[in-house]
Amino acid sequence: xxxxxxxxxxxxxxxxxxxxxxxxxxxxxxxxxxxxxxxxxxxxxxxxxxxxxxxxxxxxxxxxxxxxxxxxxxxxxxxxxxxxxxxxxxxxxxxxxxxxxxxxxxxxxxxxxxxxxxxxxxxxxxxxxxxxxxxxxxxxxxxxxxxxxxxxxxxxxxxxxxxxxxxxxxxxxxxxxxxxxxxxxxxxxxxxxxxxxxxxxxxxxxxxxxxxxxxxxxxxxxxxxxxxxxxxxxxxxxxxxxxxxxxxxxxxxxxxxxxxxxxxxxxxxxxxxxxxxxxxxxxxxxxxxxxxxxxxxxxxxxxxxxxxxxxxxxxxxxxxxxxxxxxxxxxxxxxxxxxxxxxxxxxxxx
Amino acid sequence: xxxxxxxxxxxxxxxxxxxxxxxxxxxxxxxxxxxxxxxxxxxxxxxxxxxxxxxxxxxxxxxxxxxxxxxxxxxxxxxxxxxxxxxxxxxxxxxxxxxxxxxxxxxxxxxxxxxxxxxxxxxxxxxxxxxxxxxxxxxxxxxxxxxxxxxxxxxxxxxxxxxxxxxxxxxxxxxxxxxxxxxxxxxxxxxxxxxxxxxxxxxxxxxxxxxxxxxxxxxxxxxxxxxxxxxxxxxxxxxxxxxxxxxxxxxxxxxxxxxxxxxxxxxxxxxxxxxxxxxxxxxxxxxxxxxxxxxxxxxxxxxxxxxxxxxxxx
Numbered sequence: 001x002x003x004x005x006x007x008x009x010x011x012x013x014x015x016x017x018x019x020x021x022x023x024x025x026x027x028x029x030x031x032x033x034x035x036x037x038x039x040x041x042x043x044x045x046x047x048x049x050x051x052x053x054x055x056x057x058x059x060x061x062x063x064x065x066x067x068x069x070x071x072x073x074x075x076x077x078x079x080x081x082x083x084x085x086x087x088x089x090x091x092x093x094x095x096x097x098x099x100x101x102x103x104x105x106x107x108x109x110x111x112x113x114x115x116x117x118x119x120x121x122x123x124x125x126x127x128x129x130x131x132x133x134x135x136x137x138x139x140x141x142x143x144x145x146x147x148x149x150x151x152x153x154x155x156x157x158x159x160x161x162x163x164x165x166x167x168x169x170x171x172x173x174x175x176x177x178x179x180x181x182x183x184x185x186x187x188x189x190x191x192x193x194x195x196x197x198x199x200x201x202x203x204x205x206x207x208x209x210x211x212x213x214x215x216x217x218x219x220x221x222x223x224x225x226x227x228x229x230x231x232x233x234x235x236x237x238x239x240x241x242x243x244x245x246x247x248x249x250x251x252x253x254x255x256x257x258x259x260x261x262x263x264x265x266x267x268x269x270x271x272x273x274x275x276x277x278x279x280x281x282x283x284x285x286x287x288x289x290x291x292x293x294x295x296x297x298x299x300x301x302x303x304x305x306x307x308x309x310x311x312x313x314x315x316x317x318x319x320x321x322x323x324x325x326x327x328x329x330x331x332x333x334x335x336x337x338x339x340x341x342x343x344x345x346x347x348x349x350x
Numbered sequence: 351x352x353x354x355x356x357x358x359x360x361x362x363x364x365x366x367x368x369x370x371x372x373x374x375x376x377x378x379x380x381x382x383x384x385x386x387x388x389x390x391x392x393x394x395x396x397x398x399x400x401x402x403x404x405x406x407x408x409x410x411x412x413x414x415x416x417x418x419x420x421x422x423x424x425x426x427x428x429x430x431x432x433x434x435x436x437x438x439x440x441x442x443x444x445x446x447x448x449x450x451x452x453x454x455x456x457x458x459x460x461x462x463x464x465x466x467x468x469x470x471x472x473x474x475x476x477x478x479x480x481x482x483x484x485x486x487x488x489x490x491x492x493x494x495x496x497x498x499x500x501x502x503x504x505x506x507x508x509x510x511x512x513x514x515x516x517x518x519x520x521x522x523x524x525x526x527x528x529x530x531x532x533x534x535x536x537x538x539x540x541x542x543x544x545x546x547x548x549x550x551x552x553x554x555x556x557x558x559x560x561x562x563x564x565x566x567x568x569x570x571x572x573x574x575x576x577x578x579x580x581x582x583x584x585x586x587x588x589x590x591x592x593x594x595x596x597x598x599x600x601x602x603x604x605x606x607x608x609x610x611x612x613x614x615x616x617x618x619x620x621x622x623x624x625x626x627x628x629x630x631x632x633x634x635x636x637x638x639x640x641x642x643x644x645x646x647x648x649x650x651x652x653x654x655x656x657x658x659x660x661x662x663x664x
Contacts (some may be wrong), residue, residue: 076437132631133624137578140571141620148617275445278438313452320446331434
């Protein structure tokens with residue numbers, strides 16, 4: 001009954017988002033059939049494009065995995081963008097300083113990036129737990145600081161010889177490049193890292209005591225505390241793990257996509273991942289197809305712009321419409337169900 | 351620093367004043383509208399687009415207000431009627447409105463358009479020093495002064511302001527006293543949103559004239575941060591806005607002489623804000639401020655206790 005009702009609402013939400021999306025397509029005079037065709041072709045039409053789609057999938061998966069951890073602890077980690085940047089900066093530091101074989105350098109970049117992101121996340125956590133600074137505020141503030149740091153590094157101490165531009169640092173040496181399969185831009189290693197991170201998060205949250213306590217902290221911090229859970233420790237752990245995984249997205253962006261540090265290294269994927277995780281209702285398994293779909297739309301946006309002359313923001317508008325309608329409609333459904341149940345309980349009590 | 355520099359600071363802080371005070375009003379009612387960074391962009395775009403096509407700056411400003419008013423209404427509808435998490439709705443709207451502003455604003459990019467005209471206030475403009483800073487500006491700036499004073503007076507010194515505080519602090523108690531909690535929350539959310547929109551349009555029609563993609567990106571987040579830094583108190587929020595504006599202008603002025611410091615300075619407000627909050631949140635400081643009435647409240651700056659929570663009269 002409930003599942004049926006839920007499906008009905010879900011179908012309704014999808015219909016609404018389709019209708020609204022088509023309205024926007026009509027508004028910008030997009031040819032409907034070609035636009036729809038290019039959605040699939042743009043992302044999967046050639047091997048190159050499949051590779052590029054997967055390349056966008058990686059940071060979305062990692063940032064989403066990061067957010068699943070912090071969301072489970074009841075935290076709004078808007079600071080995820082800054083944690084991606086911190087991971088990229090740490091990985092770039094390793095890539096610039098460490099000489100050695102590819103295996104050694106990449107391993108150190110991954111470790112360094114995780115630590116960098118974790119520390120940046122921990123900073124938000126400490127401010128929240130010890131300083132009484134809300135994590136949304138701390139996260140926003142540290143995002144700005146991270147952006148300032150990366151711009152400073154790119155035009156300052158890490159600038160290319162003689163050119164102080166925001167274009168990026170000198171490319172890394174070849175030992176710091178994530179290996180790719182011939183002709184494709186995606187690195188299988190990056191994809192593996194993303195999946196390992198996501199699966200680890202799912203395992204950690206659903207199969208371990210730690211995960212149970214973390215979720216208890218997120219559901220009802222006060223009750224968890226009375227139950228004997230040191231909630232502030234779990235909040236800090238959520239920021240360390242979440243920040244670290246976000247840092248990995250920075251590592252792959254720097255090491256597998258740009259091969260250098262650029263100011264826009266996060267590509268806004270951290271913020272987009274918030275939408276993905278909201279749509280996935282914080283469940284890791286759902287993150288996988290939704291992140292792929294979002295990567296598909298991002299790829300399609302390039303093709304829409306290239307071949308149909310449509311604005312590159314069109315894909316983002318459609319993503320926004322989709323998430324907004326589903327979150328609103330499903331939220332309404334849940335609230336209704338909740339009220340109906342409490343009504344029934346109220347009646348039996350009488 | 352001469353009077354002219356101060357005048358620039360006041361003018362440049364004006365859009366932030368509208369946005370941050372607007373959000374303060376909304377949050378005082380217990381609703382958090384996190385969509386600012388997107389809705390300001392969208393308002394900047396619609397404001398400019400309408401002013402450009404009609405030639406009327408006034409219509410542009412109104413269009414900007416209406417745009418963010420509608421966005422705020424979605425937040426209120428989602429948070430109050432549908433009981434969806436307000437933060438979630440706000441973040442989604444941030445993304446959506448940002449992209450929408452880019453999509454629909456394409457044809458207005460970098461076009462020269464109308465802007466708010468300077469209008470010195472007679473008599474007042476002749477006050478030495480302060481006249482130049484405060485009263486040789488444009489009507490938007492004067493309206494921002496008015497908004498600061500009226501919102502402060504309304505929230506803390508009127509009967510309706512008490513109701514506003516009550517629905518943000520203790521909605522159950524307010525409801526028991528016969529205050530229509532949710533209707534008022536709708537009202538203040540949309541009202542606050544309209545001021546946020548005025549802030550957005552004030553960028554494209556005054557402070558940073560014109561429109562381009564991502565024209566004022568980040569100012570929404572800055573406004574949100576300033577509400578918290580300002581402790582949900584209109585006067586402190588306004589102080590934060592001017593301080594922020596001052597740091598930006600000083601950084602700009604230092605660009606030729608001290609380029610390195612000028613690069614870092616625009617970021618400085620954020621660690622400063624965070625450290626200030628950490629300091630003010632310390633138990634010693636909090637209990638110290640309890641000894642003082644209005645001033646203590648100004649320094650303490652605590653969030654409305656029911657902020658972001660939905661209220662259901664059963």
